[in-house]
Each structure stands twice: as structure tokens, then as C-alpha cells.
Amino acid sequence: MAETETAVRRDRRERSRWVDAAIAGLAGGLVFGLYLQFVVGVLPPRATADGVGSLALDWAVHLFHSLVFAVVYAELVGWPRLARYADRAGTGAIVGAGYGVVLWGVATLVVMAFWAVANTVWVLPIPGLNLGSLVGHLLYGVVLGVVFAAVRR
Known part of the structure; x- marks a missing residue:
């Protein structure tokens, strides 16, 4: 009987x-x-063609990326x-902190270079190793790891 309950619990956790x-x-x-908005100051609304920025849109994009990277984290930590x-x-x-550092490195060293090329900046920029960005990614990773463990219980 206990074996069946364990298998059911394991299936529910996987789903x-x-x-x-x-x-x-x-x-x-x-x-x-x-942290980005109030400490670093890099999440203010961007000006658009009509001069109006959208903080809500910036937050929506940021949270969408947070969800995508959380699913990647879940798949990685699914490895035994x-x-x-x-x-x-x-x-x-x-x-989670390690994952945050990896995300920061990939974003800083790879993604920003491709973004620059995609926006017709033909000389690849020297990566700016921003401490504020590193701290933010560490915060994200630690909170992600702790909350993921808590909701998995």
C-alpha cells in the first residue's frame, strides 16, 4: 500500500x-x-514614439522572461x-544562486553581443560586467531555488 502512495505522490510531483x-x-x-526598478533604476518606462513609456509592458516582458528561465531551471534540476x-x-x-550566475554570464557575454549585431552595431561590444546586474541575477536565482524547493514539498 505504501508503495502505491509513493508512486502516486511521485507522479503528482512530476506533473x-x-x-x-x-x-x-x-x-x-x-x-x-x-531590485532593478528601485535600487538599480533600470526598469523605468521606456519612451515610445508618442513619448509615453509603459512600465506595465516592461514588467510583463521581465516576468515572461522570469517564467521561461524558471521552466529551464525546473528541467535542469530534474536531473537526478x-x-x-x-x-x-x-x-x-x-x-539557484549558481543558476543566476550562469544566466548573468550568458546574458552579458552572449545575448548582448547578438542583440548588438541584430541592431546593426557591427562592432561587438566588450561585455560590461555590471555588478548591479550580477546581484539582481543572484537574487533571482536564490529566490527561485528557495521558492521552488518550498512549493515542491
Whole structure:
């Protein structure tokens, strides 16, 4: 009987992993976004052609990215070697922090270079290793890891 209950619980946990990731990603994205907006000051509304910016649109894009990267995190920590660490808040924070640093590195070193080329900047910029951005990505990763572990329980 206990074996059947364990299998049911395991199946339910597998089915809800993306939902758990979405909850954790929104929590991490919220903390990261508040940090960007009020501490770093890089999430103000952008001016558009009519002179009006949309803070709501910037937040929507930011939270969408937070959700996408949370689902990627959920898939990565689904690997058996990482799964045992991701299901506990303390070690989940460490795994999440590492994930945040990797995201920061990829965003800084790769994505920004491709964005520059796509926007007709033909000389690739030297990556600016922004400490504020690193701290924000670390916050995102830690909150993602802790909340993911908490909702997985």
C-alpha cells in the first residue's frame, strides 16, 4: 500500500513541476524586478514614439522572461544529480544562486553581443560586467531555488 502512495505522490510531483517553476519564477522575477526598478533604476518606462513609456509592458516582458528561465531551471534540476539538492530550501538557494550566475554570464557575454549585431552595431561590444546586474541575477536565482524547493514539498 505504501508503495502505491509513493508512486502516486511521485507522479503528482512530476506533473506539477512546471507549475511549481512558474510560481518560483514569478517570485524570483518580482524580487529581481523590484531590485532593478528601485535600487538599480533600470526598469523605468521606456519612451515610445508618442513619448509615453509603459512600465506595465516592461514588467510583463521581465516576468515572461522570469517564467521561461524558471521552466529551464525546473528541467535542469530534474536531473537526478541535481534533484536531491533542489528539493531542499538551503541547497536549493545554492543551486539557484549558481543558476543566476550562469544566466548573468550568458546574458552579458552572449545575448548582448547578438542583440548588438541584430541592431546593426557591427562592432561587438566588450561585455560590461555590471555588478548591479550580477546581484539582481543572484537574487533571482536564490529566490527561485528557495521558492521552488518550498512549493515542491
